Structure formats: C-alpha cells, structure tokens
Amino acid sequence: MVLQTDGLTRQFGQLTAVDGVSLEIDDEEVTSIIGPNGAGKTTFYNLLTGVLEPTSGAIRLRSDGELREITDDPPHEVARRGLSRSYQITNVFEGLTVRENLRVARIAREGRTLDFRSRAGSNEAANEQIDWLLELTNLAEYADTECDELSHGEKRKVEIALALAIEPTVFLLDEPTAGMNPTETRKIVSLIHRLNDEIDATFVVTEHDMDVVTDISDRIVVLADGAVLAEGEPAEVLADERVTEAYLGSEAL
Known part of the structure; x- marks a missing residue:
C-alpha cells in the first residue's frame, strides 16, 4: 500500500463534497477514480495534494519506506514527500x-x-x-x-514530465485526455502504459473516457455524491447496476 485515506471528509457549509472516503491504493495497480460531474473527484484530489484541508479524516502516504500521515501538510510539502499531480x-x-x-x-x-x-x-x-x-x-x-x-497533446506530455521531475511515489493524473482528439488520446494512453512499466511510481487517474479507463486500469473506484459507491476490478465494477445508474447512464459521458 502506497496511499491511504481514512474517513476523509470535506464539507462546504451544508454541502458534503467528500463523504467519509476510506481507500487503500496498492503500488502494483493503476487505479482509476470515476464518477459523474459533482461526484467529488476534484475535491478528493485537492484534499490529497494539500490544496484543501479536510473537515475530518486522515491521509497517509508512503514516504521513505514508511506510511506517514500528510493530512495537514501544505501542497509543497506533500509534493516533496512524493505525491505529484497533473491538472485537467x-x-x-x-x-x-x-x-x-x-x-x-x-x-x-x-x-x-x-x-x-x-x-x-x-x-x-x-x-x-x-x-x-x-x-x-x-x-x-x-x-x-x-x-x-506545442500542440495540446504535446503540452500535456510536458505537464506529465514536470510532475515526474519531482520523482513521485504517487502520481495523480487528472483527466489526462481532456480535450484531445482520438490520435492524441491514443498517444497519451500509450505513454501511461509505458510510464507504468518503466518507472517506480503508482498512478491514480480520473477520467471520463470509459475506453481509456478500461484500457489502463487494474482497479476502479466509483464516487457518487462524495462517497465510494463501488470499487474493484474493471469488469466487476462496470457490471454493477448502481454504477450504470449513477455514472454510465448519466449525461457526464
């Protein structure tokens, strides 16, 4: 395990954007976090990277061989400990x-x-x-x-290279194929596969393109209304009727 959240919650007034999310990210897997717009994915990433402070709960990251709490660390310290992010x-x-x-x-x-x-x-x-x-x-x-x-696709590669330059333990990819044409998308998917094979970093991805999700993922976590709706292997999760109703059948695709 390389990253763990325990009851992670973030409230904005009466709105609970992330609701008691407890996850364990395995360093041997590419994990995709999916869900409809408003599911809490971006807020969850902002909590992990220290951009937002949680209302409650804990975040732990493997750093120097040990699982260390980073819940209250500022973004620059989170990055220095080994959690990097590319943006949508x-x-x-x-x-x-x-x-x-x-x-x-x-x-x-x-x-x-x-x-x-x-x-x-x-x-x-x-x-x-x-x-x-x-x-x-x-x-x-x-x-x-x-x-x-540079083209949009090449700029995204630069951003990925920038995130890799800090030698991350965990690399959060936020909508890596957003705004890309099919050719650019294929190149980014191929790059993600290559990086996963060649470097010692664990990839966590948010993505709306389900073809991309099924191609790159070993495990899928579905968020809905800020909480974990389902998690597991892609075939299992995507066959879940709750996922079909909450995500695959939504206007988000």
Whole structure:
C-alpha cells in the first residue's frame, strides 16, 4: 500500500463534497477514480495534494519506506514527500522551452533557487535527469521548443514530465485526455502504459473516457455524491447496476 485515506471528509457549509472516503491504493495497480460531474473527484484530489484541508479524516502516504500521515501538510510539502499531480487544464510555463520547464521542476525538487538559464544548465546530474525524462515522455525532439508552440497533446506530455521531475511515489493524473482528439488520446494512453512499466511510481487517474479507463486500469473506484459507491476490478465494477445508474447512464459521458 502506497496511499491511504481514512474517513476523509470535506464539507462546504451544508454541502458534503467528500463523504467519509476510506481507500487503500496498492503500488502494483493503476487505479482509476470515476464518477459523474459533482461526484467529488476534484475535491478528493485537492484534499490529497494539500490544496484543501479536510473537515475530518486522515491521509497517509508512503514516504521513505514508511506510511506517514500528510493530512495537514501544505501542497509543497506533500509534493516533496512524493505525491505529484497533473491538472485537467494544462499548466506549463508557456514562454519557456520544454527543457527549461523541466529545469524549473528539478530546481524545485532539489529545494534550490537558481538562474535556470545559466548555472542550473551546468548541473550535469540534473541535465542527465532532464534528458532521461525527455526520452521517457517522447519529448526529446521538442526539447528546445517553447511550450506555446506545442500542440495540446504535446503540452500535456510536458505537464506529465514536470510532475515526474519531482520523482513521485504517487502520481495523480487528472483527466489526462481532456480535450484531445482520438490520435492524441491514443498517444497519451500509450505513454501511461509505458510510464507504468518503466518507472517506480503508482498512478491514480480520473477520467471520463470509459475506453481509456478500461484500457489502463487494474482497479476502479466509483464516487457518487462524495462517497465510494463501488470499487474493484474493471469488469466487476462496470457490471454493477448502481454504477450504470449513477455514472454510465448519466449525461457526464
């Protein structure tokens, strides 16, 4: 087990957005978290990453070989402990090249403040790590291209590379194929498979495209009204009538 929540709850006034969610994420599995709009998925991610404080409950992350509580940690500390996230809306430094974006992420990982255009470029170990990330995410040919010149699909790859640059234990992917055409979607799915095979990180995914979900997932968790409705292997979960009613038959697809 690499990530655990225990009775995790978040209320906004009278609204309970996340309602007593208790989950255990296995490091050997790709887990997809699905549910209709308003099910609590984004709030759940915001709780895990320290963006929001829970009303009650606990979050534990495996860090340095031990399961440690991170419930009250701020976002930068959660990231430093090994929980990384990509966002539904692409979030990169548009005016920098792909390589410069990754240098910024490596500097943040190392907790240093540098002029990334000069001194950071002379850090041989960091440069080797950046080159490896560029190859891993199929971005080597775009290394010196400014991000505002990239396609939507390539920008999403940059964001994934940025999240990987902090060497996460757990990587939360938030709607990784949002806004993509079928070709871009296939490339991202292929990349997720490759990353899962080649790096020592556990992937947790939110996604509306059920073809993508069934392709990449070892386990599915369904949220509805902020609570866990069903969880298990994809075939089992997707055959559940409650899931069909709450999600597959909704307008969210």
